[in-house]
Amino acid sequence: MAKKTKILVVDDEPKIRMFIRANLEARDYEVHLAQDGVEAVEMAARVMPDVIVLDVNMPRMDGIEACKRIREWSNVPIIILSVREDEKDKVRALNEGADDYVTKPFGIDELLARIRVALRHAGAATTTSIPVFTAGDLEVDLAKRVVKLRGKVVKLTRTEYELLAYLVNNHGKVLTHRELLNNVWGPEYGDEAEYVRVFVNQLRHKIEDDPSNPQYILTEPRVGYRFIKPD
Amino acid sequence: MAKKTKILVVDDEPKIRMFIRANLEARDYEVHLAQDGVEAVEMAARVMPDVIVLDVNMPRMDGIEACKRIREWSNVPIIILSVREDEKDKVRALNEGADDYVTKPFGIDELLARIRVALRHAGAATTTSIPVFTAGDLEVDLAKRVVKLRGKVVKLTRTEYELLAYLVNNHGKVLTHRELLNNVWGPEYGDEAEYVRVFVNQLRHKIEDDPSNPQYILTEPRVGYRFIKPD
């Protein structure tokens, strides 16, 4: 469900490409491959990766040049790979906008760790997108797991919160009893719709002004429930 | 005149300290020196450097531990220096919050280039947070690792402090038992939630006026705990 982190791996040697790919996919990254600088620049623009791992020595266009081109319009973290230990090359790559420089032969664990560092850097900047859902007087902070009504914290039990979070994450959509049971309670609960009923009722008493005239959690008779932003 | 960029250089070998200092000052950086981990943590809090260059092998407290301590309250870029080429060490350092890892002997130009990269990253999101957290009558000095209640020092054990520091660094957020165990005790503790229970209880007896009616560390039944600033 959550979007995977995309990594673009660029190397002209198929063996290395496949080796890195296998290791990244095992960690559940979405891997894209390119085999030279020209392809790399093109793919960077098209797939918008979260990190780029870029070999230096390649035909058509080398890694440093590709790095420079990508930097003209993007600041995606770029990790340069090279067989050359030469300091001059490192300095040049880092000055051209590379974020890291790893010399071959490299340990895959080190590369993975450096990718995590790169993602940490990028993540810190983009975490400004606050995952707080708002509807009317209601606020659901999905990161902090806190719900507020007119600024006041509403005390919810675990199941109540999880039900609300699921409703809110699918606001506007009609959710069947079965779907709610599956996702909040678990597949082993089959279709004991009474749970949903009882907990929707409890939730309404905690977040609705008039629980028998709900404005957030609406009943869809014979189907299920639906969360809406009132207006 | 523009304020100079501050760099904290930490190494127990005077020769290396002086060498790096000379090169940095030639580039017009403001250099601060420390010779072990304890000094490093203390100076990091006092001078608030823009980058820290940290040797691994040092007396009193090693670089990785110092890095970890600083990360408890700051996200200043940290570049680790080490004579060890071992991949395990690199991965550990990078996982503990280091941003880069350079092996000795290093070329000064490479180090300078990596410092520039670190500054480039930090430039985007300068997080100059005060290393003292306050909530009600409680004061947690994250740099000195000292806790005070109404001005009086509260004596906490290591684990108690680390639990409180983690709670405080995530105040307002509900932290699951597992999350607390992972981050305070370590991933190898699985989900033995009894630890959390026992230590939260001990903490409450030390920092709460009425431990059975906590105002700082709240229980989120079946989920975990949450630290709040009382108002």
Added chain:
DNA sequence: AAATCTTTACAAAATCTTTATAACTTTTCC
């Protein structure tokens, strides 16, 4: 020896589950 961490046990508290009934909708049948 002193301090700290780990483990245990049990009462108290909170939540989840189940049940029963009332209120409401839709369908069936006259």
Added chain:
DNA sequence: GGAAAAGTTATAAAGATTTTGTAAAGATTT
């Protein structure tokens, strides 16, 4: 069309279960 029947949904509350608070004993480290 309208009343009774059947099926849903809302609601409250009792019962069962799980989790938490707590203190203290045992094990380990300093």
